[in-house]
Amino acid sequence: MNKEISAVLKNNMDHLNSELNTDKNFDIIYRTLKIADRQAGFYFIDGFVKDDIMEKVLEFFYGIKAEEMAKDMHAFSHQFLPYVEVDILDNWNAVVTNILSGVLCLFIDGYDSCLAIDCRTYPMRSVEEPEKDKTLRGSRDGFVETVVFNTALIRRRIRSPKLSVEMLQVGKSSRTDVVVCSMDDRVDTQFLERMKDRINAIQVDSLTMNQESLAECLYHRKWFNPFPKLKHTERPDTAASALLEGNIIILVDNSPSAMILPTSIFDIVEEADDYYFPPVTGTYLRLSRFVITLMTYLLTPLFLLLMQNPEWIPQGFAFIVIKDEINIPILAQFLILELAIDGLRLAALNTPSMLTTPLSVIAALVLGEFSVNSGWFNAEVMLYMAFVAVSNYSQSSFELGYALKFMRIITLILTALFNLFGFVAGVLITVLSIALNRTLSGKSYLYPLIPFNGKQLFRRIFRIKLGSQNGGES
Structure with a gap:
């Protein structure tokens, strides 16, 4: 050669x-x-x-x-x-x-x-709204599998000569195109150069799984900390606003998703809908998402703790006590349902669209009504797990959802074994997993809470007028 x-x-x-x-x-x-x-x-x-x-x-x-x-x-x-x-x-x-x-x-x-x-054309689908990152109001276009079209969608929104779009290649056999986007006057240049050096230094045969393969090559993640270090989005408007806030966007050819880095947990929880509505509505949506996300983690371990200590339940909440006979331990019921929910997700992914509705009805009847009547599960356990399963989709990050799921299971097991001390230990493990995590730039995963920045924290929690901040949605 x-x-x-x-x-x-x-x-x-x-x-x-x-x-x-x-x-x-x-x-x-x-x-x-x-x-x-x-x-x-x-x-x-x-x-x-x-x-x-x-x-x-x-x-x-x-x-x-x-x-x-x-x-x-x-x-x-x-x-x-x-x-x-x-x-x-x-x-x-x-x-x-x-x-x-x-x-x-x-x-x-x-x-x-x-x-x-270069007179090539790639087979591609239309730039339609992504299935995962939908909004109630806003743009209806989304990234596709062709990287040139994805960069064009970003260029359409940021018409500035300061926007840099650099192409690199990774993989001895695949030679996959990897595009690094940044704003020259806003990005952390040292972090940008460090990321490009890491990408150029990657020695792999191919990026078989596109972005996930690249992410695992960029940093050696600690397997015992499931909280994500990257935010993924299929929305060009979200990617554009992240660039304007000084972040780096990485696009991988054959992938319809953009990687945003560095990313804190506040960045992951935010969504475009927070900014497509007036400040009051946007603040309500954001706070609702924070509270619901917290409830998906705490609800079932807290219920288990109260069932183990019914004397702690206030008189006004005595109705939450399970009155029917408990044939299977509550912990076992929760763990079985955690596994069953993931089984239903996998089944839904592989179910032909024409059969989705009838099979959903059958699953609801068989797994819902009959499982309670047969004595396998108590109705209260089914109710709280149903809330957790549905509420998990209140935020768009699959990685964050599964991280909270793993922490919830650990807290459930510790609560069942050690009662109150186990519950406190489970919550402490979760808090430490978040607090000790670091972004790819080495900064705190909880910024602007740690280190504390009151002005930025206020903006993370409350939606303010776009004219008063130097970015937009993220």
């Missing part, structure tokens, strides 16, 4: 035919043609090239006369190629990577370089 590009067309085509196995790979196509008095050949991947653009480019080539031919490929591209996305390649590594990325590469006898014509 270190061999230089030859000025003899046959040598170049023999090298590429051997390197790309064109006799075996039906989708790697090459054609020969005559440009003026010289032989030429070009390579491309079937399905990636825009036919109409190629037809127009070839029309210019066929109209060139022998006496008009330029002395080298650079002059040729300027004189006879009125297309905007062209490049001159001088080494085989770049040629092979461009061809396999969908770029058309042209060789002309007598020129010792390659002309790369």
